[in-house]
Amino acid sequence: MQVTVTINGEERSADVEPRTLLVHFIRDDLDLTGTHWGCDTSNCGACVVLVDGEPVKSCTMLAATASGHEISTVEGMADGADLDPVQQGFIECHGLQCGFCTPGMMLAARALLDRNPDPSETEIREAISGQICRCTGYSNIIKAVRWAAEHESTTHSQGV
């Protein structure tokens, strides 16, 4: 079946099996491999993307269900050479190590800051609590999101 999405502002289309998961559609058919896959059970959140601005685990959604919707992935976060403050915050605060959970974490953070520009530590912990990081022990991820909140520019406050 034909699935068409607007991904990072660009309309993309592919012919896929009806059972194709959104994560595989993004990775295998659209060749955007920044979205990762880490479990079969929607526990790890390595596959988080934004669908119409909301964080969604893309292994829990069929590509067909996403057809006609707007999807944001890590590849769309930067504006050319300008990183999103969330991306910059992860670099500044050592918020990543192996980098595997990072795209999903950053998109969840982006969605949080879009609805709550000044989140507390507890609010950040809750916002990323559906996602697993095996490397950082989370403290520096939380600092990275706070860094982004404090360095949010007007251009990025509109979302990715």
Added chain:
Amino acid sequence: MSTVEGPPTIGYGPMRRKEDPRFVRGQGRYVDDLKLPGMLHGAVLRSPLAHARIVSIDTTAAAAHPKVKAVVTGKDLEGLGLAWMPTMSADTQAVLATDKVRFQGQEVAFVVAEDRYSARDALELIDVEYEELPAVVDARTALDDGVPVIRDDQEGRTNNNIFDWEAGDAAEADRVFDAADVVVERDMIYPRCHPAPLETCGAVAQMDPVMGQLTLWTTTQAPHAHRTVYALVAGLPEHKIRIIAGDIGGGFGNKVPVYPGYVCAIVGSILTGKPVKWVEDRAENLMSTGFARDYVMRGQICAKDGKITGLRVHVIADHGAFNATAQPTKYPAGFFHIFSGSYDLEAAHCHVTGVYTNKAPGGVAYRCSFRVTEAVYLVERMVDALALELKVDPAQLRLENFIQPEQFPYPSKTGWVYDSGDYEQAMRLAMKMAGYDELRAEQAEKRARGELMGIGISFFTETVGAGPRKDMDILGLAMNDGADLRVHPTGKAVLGISAMSQGQGHETTYAQIVSEELGIPSADIEVVNGDTDRTPYGLGTYGSRSTPVSGAATALVARKVRERARLIAAGMLEAAPDDLEWERGRWFVKGDPEQSKTIQEIAIAAHGAGDLPEGVEGMLEDTCVYNPPNLTFPFGAYICVVDIDPGTARVHVRRFIAVDDCGVRINPMIVDGQIHGGLAEGIGIALMELIAFDEQGNCLGGSFMDYLIPTAIEVPEWELGATVTPSPHHPIGAKGVGESPTVGSPPAIVNAIIDALHESHGVDHIDMPCTPSRVWEAMQGNATPPQ
């Protein structure tokens, strides 16, 4: 540490990571990201049973699937001589089962298809008939009479014993225990857990049939060792094998072994002539790849006049169906004999019995240097048990029994020589940071109100950086590492190392080591790892060995280049080499500092026209192999504060104070990050993570719904402190650090839980993971062990 400001620097210090720009843009190069022209996809059929004889395998329907290109069984591999492969412990492991399956999840057949969904579909079409056998699940009964022999593939085998191994002096320990005035005994289990890196294991194999060249992109912490294993397994000439690891999404020991899926991908590519990708799913990762721990221990500690005098332990070690433990050959129980810990004992002795069971093979270190985690857990639990018995403060008991600074280098009772340490300093810093006396006062107040608050202490000494080639090898390969360094004419440099980052930031840290030694900005140094065609030989990254071994090789190769630069500079300055003095970044004439040549000026001269001093080779590059004279012995003092809900028995880790001494710190930001991550994993192990089995050998921890991993909700804001006691034998005084937090934290957490529950509920031991149900049972006086 908050944020890192300022431009890229020269030498040590906090510095933004060089690898981060690609990761934050989603441009990492993980194995599953690879897409080659014509690439096919593999999937593994696994055993649903823990122990069964294979009666027949019918692959007709699978082979007839329109998108299937090949179906491979153990019988097919037998024809190629590939049905079995060596493990890291020189045992053999079935690639695909031929005679029996020996654990649930074992590899039985391999399908290659046009896409990943079709490969999975075809697995359903394979019909395997099994004759079920009784499963051996409990390691404690694996050696009993009448228990089935799991490894009947080994000729003459009549039981499930793998090894018996001892360290220390049993007779001397008996004497010390007989002379003691108090002896305390505890049975404890360090249960089976799993490293569970967020990226599962996988490979893309590309066999070029014309040139006979195999390229394997794969998740490996030890690319060079894997290359040698494939040469041995497949009979491929080693110079025709190239291993590329790319970026690895976490390893923690899980990506040390060679797994059957990798070999199957290679076979699939040989059979089809196309590249074959195999990436396991999460259940496959948890159920079949290298687990960790699984030690059943009986410890005894003794004291005389309040002084700890002896420690002895008997261990039953569950190694699963194949002995695939990754550790130095000479040490079947790894470095468990570091179990005498940080204390000046009169005697210590351990006896470890390794057994086969019908469980997944492994015994890899989960962020732990070869069983150091189990050893530290044993000793730190035993010291706390003794403190309870003696009714003394556990911090005070430790302070009174530490090895003293002037005793280093300290020969331990089990054969180690600890390189350096100042234990009391670290302990007192941790107590000061925690506000230890205030915490005890708060606890007393809360106890009076019926609240459950616990303070737990752990003090660890590790042994990391394997190791000296005179007594450490894996599969006969010396545990040494190489480094080669090339300074380009324009003064930029490329360093090749055999260590393999799985997120530790080697591209940054190793550039900083070269920068410190040569004065070239870190930004101008590219670090290459994870490609066997571009890096020197070495055994890779695990057991906190990167900085102790590869880091040393890096510093030494930079010093060799610096000496070459001295000779060239002497020619340029028309001075004798001995008349030159080094200041970071330049050689200058002693007493005349204006007369100097920078490393960049020397680099262009080294490559340029014009004569060089007699006997000096052109170029500015060198290579080095580091054979460590000893391991390094990082240490630390950890204090954990827990609150336990009396109604639900849920343990809340309120505070965690970690003082680490890993010697000289190259990039303190990265060191702190390593400690954060290891502490979170320690909380997971202590409270949540467990690979359990039922009586039939069914794995009960095969998904992230069952194998629980801490999220941001379960961990506190970490409170870190540092002391710096350089390693005297390491070229830059550094020790390993990546595993210290996972080694040190579980006993601190368990000690805190017991501290919370002992006075009110009489709890004097509880096994991990301390889930609410197990803590609740302990509070009722009948906690069931995890296995």
